[in-house]
Amino acid sequence: MDTSTDIERLLLVRRVEEFLYREARLLDERRFEEWLKLLADDLRYWMPMTRNVRFDEAERAETRERQDVNWFDEGKETLLLRVQQIRTGVHWAEEPFSRTCHCVTNVLLDAVTPETVSVNSRFLIYRNRGDTEVDLFAGKREDVLLRAAEGFLLRRRKIVLDQNVLLAKNLTIFF
Amino acid sequence: MDTSTDIERLLLVRRVEEFLYREARLLDERRFEEWLKLLADDLRYWMPMTRNVRFDEAERAETRERQDVNWFDEGKETLLLRVQQIRTGVHWAEEPFSRTCHCVTNVLLDAVTPETVSVNSRFLIYRNRGDTEVDLFAGKREDVLLRAAEGFLLRRRKIVLDQNVLLAKNLTIFF
Amino acid sequence: MDTSTDIERLLLVRRVEEFLYREARLLDERRFEEWLKLLADDLRYWMPMTRNVRFDEAERAETRERQDVNWFDEGKETLLLRVQQIRTGVHWAEEPFSRTCHCVTNVLLDAVTPETVSVNSRFLIYRNRGDTEVDLFAGKREDVLLRAAEGFLLRRRKIVLDQNVLLAKNLTIFF
Amino acid sequence: MSAGPGRPFPADLVDFEKGVASRRLFVDRDIYDRELENIFARCWLFVGHESQVPNPGDFVLSRMGEESVILNRDLGGKLHVFLNTCRHRGMRVCRYDFGNTREFLCPYHGWLYGADGTLQGVPQFREGYHSELDRSAWGLIEVAKLETYNQTVWATWSADAPSLTEYFGEARFYLDNFLAPPDGGNGRLEVIGGIQKWITPCNWKFGAENFIGDYYHGISHESADRLAMSPSGKKGRHTHDVVKARTVKVNLSYPEHGHGVRSTVVVGDFPYTSLYPENPAVDAYFRDAHEKRRQRLGEQSRIYGGGGTLFPNMSFSNGRTSIAVWHPHGPEQTEVWRYYLVPEDAPQEVKDVLRHYVIRYQGPSGLTEQDDLENWNMAAAASRGTIARRHPYNYQMGLGHEATTGRYEWLARGALVTEGISEQNQRGFLKRWVALMQD
Amino acid sequence: MSAGPGRPFPADLVDFEKGVASRRLFVDRDIYDRELENIFARCWLFVGHESQVPNPGDFVLSRMGEESVILNRDLGGKLHVFLNTCRHRGMRVCRYDFGNTREFLCPYHGWLYGADGTLQGVPQFREGYHSELDRSAWGLIEVAKLETYNQTVWATWSADAPSLTEYFGEARFYLDNFLAPPDGGNGRLEVIGGIQKWITPCNWKFGAENFIGDYYHGISHESADRLAMSPSGKKGRHTHDVVKARTVKVNLSYPEHGHGVRSTVVVGDFPYTSLYPENPAVDAYFRDAHEKRRQRLGEQSRIYGGGGTLFPNMSFSNGRTSIAVWHPHGPEQTEVWRYYLVPEDAPQEVKDVLRHYVIRYQGPSGLTEQDDLENWNMAAAASRGTIARRHPYNYQMGLGHEATTGRYEWLARGALVTEGISEQNQRGFLKRWVALMQD
């Protein structure tokens, strides 16, 4: 059999999974500065809002990147601000801090180029905070990973959160 | 070392995972017609109901395929009807349509034969609809995949939904 | 290319995943005696409680193993008692028994030694019981697997449940 | 203006002259609480079917109002319905959905009840109770009355309740029709294993009213009607398959009792229509049944299909033989229990065909009921608000056009009757509802 | 001591002399229910912006009180606001968030309403209703009054409501200011696509009071202030970027109406301050607008930034141009809808800059509002308890120091005014609240 390309592919899949799992772990362990290092400088981080539309108008459901209001529509510099804010110790929405559990599943490779790997996955993020606050965030991510010398870097992330009215009081966590 | 069969196995596991993840993605992206193409013509699609019984009578908990009332107990032709119904645009229970997130985890191979691969997995399906409707469906799937020329086809799916009284108003989504 | 160590690693990852998935399946299928066989005799099974603390005192959040009060802080002998209790048929908290769905995700290897493999993962456990009881447990596990002749054995498991006030009436299931 | 139990009941909630009813009936907590007392603690309620508990010791859980009850057969074979709670400190004594048992042991302190509900053992009876506890007074709480009717089991908490047949009144004719096998003979129905139970976010009366005679909600099922889902495999639902003969829809209301029935009556000749041409065995069964039924029932065999609601919350659909019970679960929530029945002595193939069609038709996975459930949910939710509650629902269809005699004498005995489409039955339901609530 | 609708209203909930208000206002179910009747079913409420429905047939969902309403334009281009419920059995007639439609078809029984709310078709009108249904009386429930004000759309359920401009009173001056583009001209604002909607666990009045004039909650945003997040990229929020000139904060309260406004007024010279030095096109736009505004408004251009709350639940922030509507969602829950607006004819680059800043500033993902939401939530939760409810909130800041004339005649017309920091506006809000609740 000639499985060497298959094996290459397998190894790539695992490298991608490890990247995503390690990233999730950094977030859950609140190692945000290390997490920032996984982000490409030109990162686009975008979470549209989703609206209720007819069965045949699904493409109108999501708000548009860089045009409409979105939950997130930003770059690395804003994510850096968010991390800095948490580290002030007076970011009340995170005092006490959230306990998060980022579960990443269904990792699929889309376009694979010499420079990048596009990845589709699902997430379930459980957040627990204070005495009894609970949020469950579920949805899809479409990532583009940049192959850099030091390993992958996240260059683009689209997060589709499966909620219309947001069912959480805030979005102080990373997705 | 002699890992070639191990590697064969690894590749098979990944092919199965990819099949299941791609299937989940088709469902989440509402590409139902493409999904139907992944189903073998003789598919059995079965979701029993589960009842509360004594610790030593677990085998009586589930309703029986083709004998009892079940949540689903059907073939491809009925799934086709379901897809057609959604596409009418007047299937009110799906207008506006559900946002689904199919997370498939714990993929394990059971019997592997030249014709088929049996697969055991877990699922968590988050459904969000309208303004604030949320359902969380969790359970197990036991699939039999047929090895066809065009790739795997789903020949049999048993879905064990971990609920006694169904906690959703309807089951308009696919599992 | 020289991928043989990479492949070794891949195979190891899959063996670990299979161990964890099979373990989860044994639990979900209530094959507790078989599950006990996967536990090393010197197993430590520990689930701390987590408290709300300042952003810079995360290390004080968890109660300490063998010193503080924990949700679980025990060895195989106590887990054996728990299994025996379920099998009495008069352990009312499990009559009727819980329907559990153990989803294990984000499997990452930490230290790999000739004797052991350390594993970090995430879990989402859905429990449904009686008519309408539902609990969702989410968190992290840090496992140490022992490489034994018969395969892996679980030697150490730390379970971080992402809850402060426990939001379930009891912890009669295994994590 | 509160309408809770023990308070005077607002007179203006339903205006039968104008044909309108307040939305509060479907969203108000006080009204709901009063329903639990005035309706569910008094009326005869459907609790199950004898085929669920064929043998001594058999039990199955059921519900009455919001409460769990045990339907069982004692060791002598007698049927009982007990509240599922211990007399000592209230513990649920039966926690399995079905099974067979000689006794119910309370797991809290060990009071032991026989299958006949008697308190048979109390730990510490001598040491703790000094043998003074009057065990005969502390058996399981049993319903005031239990009756069966052609295998169906009914119970009521009211000792003053009339007999079950009195309670049914003339609507009984249609229950008989529903419970008869296809050949119109004396054969029995049986419940197929597994009751569908689900929670749906709307008041229980949405389902009860819908099944009592909502012949005019075709738009709800527009999507199903566009599919080829009928038994014959032709376009639409089974309703598209029925007899080619001229038929007329009939609505029958029994406002004294609250029951209502809808039915299809064949007017002219009435030949067998083959629904299962591709399945000869099944086809033969129904052809044969059709003939026997005509011979047995004569003119009365003209009734075809339909269904209805027996007040308050038992709905039956014939043709697709199923029973839905709309258990109240809060003012804006219902726990539906749906039973599917087949003729006990039909060939397995026939049972299979019936089972397969009905479960893809009804229930939360059924192609039609999904859309009903959606409509009920969203209608209930949109009726809750401050302004919405000021605007009553409209029940005017056919108001003032009810007749008291039907096309045939036997058809409408004791009933108000409207042919075609009408909200007569819903008004009849509300008549009874108001009478009970005013009490 | 119940305070629900229809009962006498407790006199001691707010003590304006002492400057205290009971915590019950923020946690009590009876008070909340009375608010739905006395406030949300009577006051003018903000429902949207004309730019959301530019064309005939366009619709968008909105809310009034706890209820879903449809804001749409009929085929003749006229605006309407309808309760989102069918007159027959209450089904929600519009289930899409936005779109364009000629009609609203009820999916339950098929009543068909035109875009103008008229009931145009009823299935079985002849057969079932005998053509007797008065269709003209059963159209969609429309608001009693609808008015627009410089593109904003308002509605009320009260036929007795004053005109919208009367309702605004002199606070209208500040609404004008808010709705004007940066150059102070007649250009319009437009809503950027997508309304942020989220549910937050606190009474709706927390948001309303906070935006009316809580200039003294700087500690809430201490963490944001430590970041370099302002448009200029300098330390802190946009509030750190503003004019170098001497400014004074002004609070304006209109207790008769309940409105309140906070504003910054430049005292001395007033040059343009460059916020976007690194973005010449944007900088040029604002420099130009600044000059034009000074020329157009003269002395009145001294007003800079600010915002306020128009009673009861519409808050606006100028500078960062957004509108928040605090929809009541239970005594301890609010559904916030936040609209973001930009000058319609600004260059795309300007819109981008504004959009980008405001969505990282406000809303549940915004660096400042996150901390507000947390504080409101925890304040509400800690006010619920038995002991907590015995201790009123303190509204004493600046009590007795309100003036009736401002620094400039045009500034405080018809208002109580306090320069600097005060709780005057919150007291004014409560004044109106009590007046309406006592009714």
Next chain:
Amino acid sequence: MSAGPGRPFPADLVDFEKGVASRRLFVDRDIYDRELENIFARCWLFVGHESQVPNPGDFVLSRMGEESVILNRDLGGKLHVFLNTCRHRGMRVCRYDFGNTREFLCPYHGWLYGADGTLQGVPQFREGYHSELDRSAWGLIEVAKLETYNQTVWATWSADAPSLTEYFGEARFYLDNFLAPPDGGNGRLEVIGGIQKWITPCNWKFGAENFIGDYYHGISHESADRLAMSPSGKKGRHTHDVVKARTVKVNLSYPEHGHGVRSTVVVGDFPYTSLYPENPAVDAYFRDAHEKRRQRLGEQSRIYGGGGTLFPNMSFSNGRTSIAVWHPHGPEQTEVWRYYLVPEDAPQEVKDVLRHYVIRYQGPSGLTEQDDLENWNMAAAASRGTIARRHPYNYQMGLGHEATTGRYEWLARGALVTEGISEQNQRGFLKRWVALMQD
């Protein structure tokens, strides 16, 4: 028939002559609301243990009724209990479970409270408040009284409350016994790090009544009794390990106070029973303690094991030294806080053994309490319904057989006493409950 605060209390809820009590006590919202006022806002409540806050500035969160309170030590070392809410707009001032702090800064507007509760700083005190705010009147809300008793900390919101020792009455003897180390000396207990907190779906009185003297619920723990889980590793629980001497169970009720205690008393000779034969160090510790205790307490050392409930919601278990507090959390929900204690100066090995046993015994992961929690939950749920509420709970065990003198004079001082098995203590608990609720 409402029983909420401020309304007359229904006389027929508990019938002490018949020994029955209405199920409404355990499910009714109005009764629950009245409990919050009449019981939890008046009684002495357990809030913690001094070992949790050894140093100045130490704090730990606790609860009183449904509310969060701060138990802390000010910089002078004085203990305080404050309601966890800001006086300004109610924000929760302490959001960490434990720690050390000189002050509590409110994150909403920055009011600053000292560790002694005084309001020390208010932003804008001069500019906004014109220095008029009476800071001395707006400190943190402190309990009316706080007292400690052998390291345990208690507080009450009632200024009229008797002293703590008066409140304990003669039940204090058993609290002393509980708080004493195994050797009966003056050593202290300490709380092991980490309080178990969990929410369980039943009324708070289930736990309180269960621990006050439910010696007759052995069936609940049948499964644990079949295991070899006792310290000695022999069959069953620790209760199977105890002294081989003849013992008698004693129930002591103090109906004036509501407290109740259950205890085991050794009748004959009383040798040390080795529970830890395989662990010599631990065995030696207990053997030594046993001897010292006999010498110190003489006849009174005959008391062995047991526990009880100090009204209303503090339960203690001796032997396995733990305290459970049943915090009310709605009529059908309880937030349990369980503290585990060990003798402060015991060797680490002894602490380990005690800790390990008790956490696999009690709490939601404990092999016994799991089944209690299940029974309480299902009992509560099955008591909620319309019919269920018509049937009272039975409290007749031992009714009329209470004695006023015990086997030994010191044993039953001031108490009703029943040897063996009885519901005397539950009746005593309800006596006090009714007295307070009638107020």
